[in-house]
Amino acid sequence: MPSAGHAALLAEVVELRAKSEQLGRALATRAVIDQARGMVMVLAPCSSERAWDLLVCVSQNCNIKLRDVATALVATTEDETLPEQIRRELRRALRRLHAADRG
Template sequence: MHQVNPPGEEQPLSTAEAAALLAEVVELRAGNEQLGRALVSRAVIDQARGMVMALAPCSSERAWNLLVDVSQRCNVKLRDVAAAPVATTEDGELPEGVRQELRQALRRLRSADRR
């Protein structure tokens, strides 16, 4: 980081300092974009958890585990598995593989509750 001088005594940055600052800005922007995507993904995942909780009914933790299980069995990212049922609220369709795994996961959840 460059040294801050008292007001009126600003000195130009060296090439190395400017390059370091530019690299830091690029890194911070990338991190900011990643956090923004994570927030959007998290909202979709939470909506899908709520849908599973209403269908099953089950706890938030069990709904999370169910979505993770479906994600792993389908080899599809969790955010994409979560986005599928949420999209059905806007006339989207569940992909066949996710639909089958979700149906089986819900059956496993219900049968575990009956024991």
Template sequence: MLAEVVELRADNEQLGQALASRAVIDQACGMMMAMAPCPSDRAWDLLVDVSQRCNIKLRDVAEALVATTKDRTLPEPIQRELRRALRRLHAADRR
């Protein structure tokens, strides 16, 4: 019984963290949609691309991007890969 309670609490905490991460990722997607401009699926792809190329978790990329609304500077690796991702997006749109 005690093991079940501990497991349920751990599951509950993980779900709470996932929901919080998802909210930040959704905010970052909205920012990408405004910056690019692009639809939500392209914004998601851009964030995933930046995350993979920087080898930084998607939620951390999203948190860094959202933090720029509070006058925080986007870390250089994310800035660089974001610029590159936007260039690739616009080049693909011109074809």
């Protein structure tokens, strides 16, 4: 029968592994979001902050996670088609951005 100290150590190891996996996923997600942000900066053109806001807006208006919007946008560099809902909302967001710059 394991001691209380052994059980506590085992619980800590399990927790640390879970946190490590979560951080790994966050880093991978962050990379694709940063790539999408760069694409928006070229398309718009706009600052990094405005590109972030635009991606967040598209995500919220489509009710699609930001990482999934970013993944779909980055996939277009490999000849993937941007889903219609995201394409439509991205177009709207870009128009709003350009209108705000003119106004």
